[in-house]
Amino acid sequence: MRSEGPDQRRGEPVSESGQPPGEDGGTGAPQREAGGGILMGRFFGVPIYVAPSWFLVAALITWVFGGQLDTVLPELGNVRYLVSLFFAVAFYASVLVHELAHTVAALRFKLPVRRIQLQFFGGISEIEKESDTPGREFVLAFVGPLLSLVLAALFFGGMQLVEAGTVPGVLLAGLMVSNLIVAIFNFLPGLPLDGGRMLRAVVWKISGKPMTGTVAAAWVGRALALAVLIGMPLLSYEGGINGDGGGGGSLTDALLAAILAAIIWTGAGNSLRMARLRERLPGLAARTLTRRAVPVNSDTPLSEALRRANEAGARALVVVDGRGTPTALVRESAIAGIPEHRRPWVVVSGLAQDLTPGMRVSAELTGEDLLDRLRANPASEYLVVEPTGEIYGVLSTADVERAFLAAMSRSESG
Numbered sequence: 001m002r003s004e005g006p007d008q009r010r011g012e013p014v015s016e017s018g019q020p021p022g023e024d025g026g027t028g029a030p031q032r033e034a035g036g037g038i039l040m041g042r043f044f045g046v047p048i049y050v051a052p053s054w055f056l057v058a059a060l061i062t063w064v065f066g067g068q069l070d071t072v073l074p075e076l077g078n079v080r081y082l083v084s085l086f087f088a089v090a091f092y093a094s095v096l097v098h099e100l101a102h103t104v105a106a107l108r109f110k111l112p113v114r115r116i117q118l119q120f121f122g123g124i125s126e127i128e129k130e131s132d133t134p135g136r137e138f139v140l141a142f143v144g145p146l147l148s149l150v151l152a153a154l155f156f157g158g159m160q161l162v163e164a165g166t167v168p169g170v171l172l173a174g175l176m177v178s179n180l181i182v183a184i185f186n187f188l189p190g191l192p193l194d195g196g197r198m199l200r201a202v203v204w205k206i207s208g209k210p211m212t213g214t215v216a217a218a219w220v221g222r223a224l225a226l227a228v229l230i231g232m233p234l235l236s237y238e239g240g241i242n243g244d245g246g247g248g249g250s251l252t253d254a255l256l257a258a259i260l261a262a263i264i265w266t267g268a269g270n271s272l273r274m275a276r277l278r279e280r281l282p283g284l285a286a287r288t289l290t291r292r293a294v295p296v297n298s299d300t301p302l303s304e305a306l307r308r309a310n311e312a313g314a315r316a317l318v319v320v321d322g323r324g325t326p327t328a329l330v331r332e333s334a335i336a337g338i339p340e341h342r343r344p345w346v347v348v349s350g351l352a353q354d355l356t357p358g359m360r361v362s363a364e365l366t367g368e369d370l371l372d373r374l375r376a377n378p379a380s381e382y383l384v385v386e387p388t389g390e391i392y393g394v395l396s397t398a399d400v401e402r403a404f405l406a407a408m409s410r411s412e413s414g
Helices: 052-072 074-108 134-159 167-187 194-207 210-242 247-283 302-312 332-336 340-345 367-376 397-413
Strands: 002-004 037-043 046-050 113-119 122-127 293-297 316-320 326-330 352-354 360-362 381-385 391-396
Touching (some): 037 052, 037 113, 046 074, 052 074, 052 113, 052 167, 074 122, 074 134, 074 167, 134 167, 134 194, 210 247, 247 367, 247 397, 293 391, 302 316, 302 340, 316 391, 326 332, 360 367
Parallel strands (some): 002 122, 293 316, 360 381
Antiparallel strands (some): 037 046, 113 122, 316 326, 326 352
């Protein structure tokens, strides 16, 4: 139940055959995305997925809440499980409202949202870019738990309109309490929770450095994970001593605490690692990664084109027309597939990919802007041009991927 910004997740460079991350390839029946789950619909163009783990937690909620209903409304019999299933669906509908609040705020600030995913422990809004100001970062994180509080208040108001001890009364009470818990939990000041992003924004505002805010909120998140791991079982143990001694409940609480603590600790660590990666991303510059290229006519034999490239110390070939205007790029993978003895008889036009507007990249692009441009226009090679329009060279996706992985390795070791 949190908005997951670029400190928590970061898109990889595109590959030659891959689609841009988040593309689901059509509409109609529920679809599956790798790591995403079942596509249930779209909100302002943002896909909403339900992860397979949701069905597990829905079954768990149905079973647990059904047992509670048997105590409060024993006359329901087995029908209580249908009521419990309705509660599970309504609860996750509330979680979806929480995530939609993050999405609306992100879109309002012109930040792209890759998807919303409902999963085992709530939901995630995957926001592709970082807020450009701490104020926007704070608002983006704050609106989620705020909406959960509003929902809790609405459900409390609904309780006043129905009779206590009835099915509607119990459902409204359960939804009020669950949304209140969601709000309070997400207000806790540690990454990856919304409260952690709010703390990050505050420290960012005071220090003037987003990285300082991320470090502070990540370490508070790790401290919070330890507090949950130790505190929840202790509270359960004390309740067992002072209450009716429910040992089974204590064991369940300890397991739940361990899962929650692991999620928070991992999320805080990922936030810290990805923030370090973001510091190194400016080193991914189109100008420094570009291969020198030589222009060749479309009817040039491959062997002759490679000879010219070797003489010029170039590693790429650009096909040009009679006026010297680039029209296509010779694919490196296609060259590798031609045996050397056949290269004098193969012309470069048969190995080239026609240039599209998306395959023209400015030599000035760096960091996230460069990665975003490549993800939006998947290809194996790109023509890099100067701001004046002159050809600078050819950028290979493979080179960008290697540089990106090297930056990730340094961020993990740092």
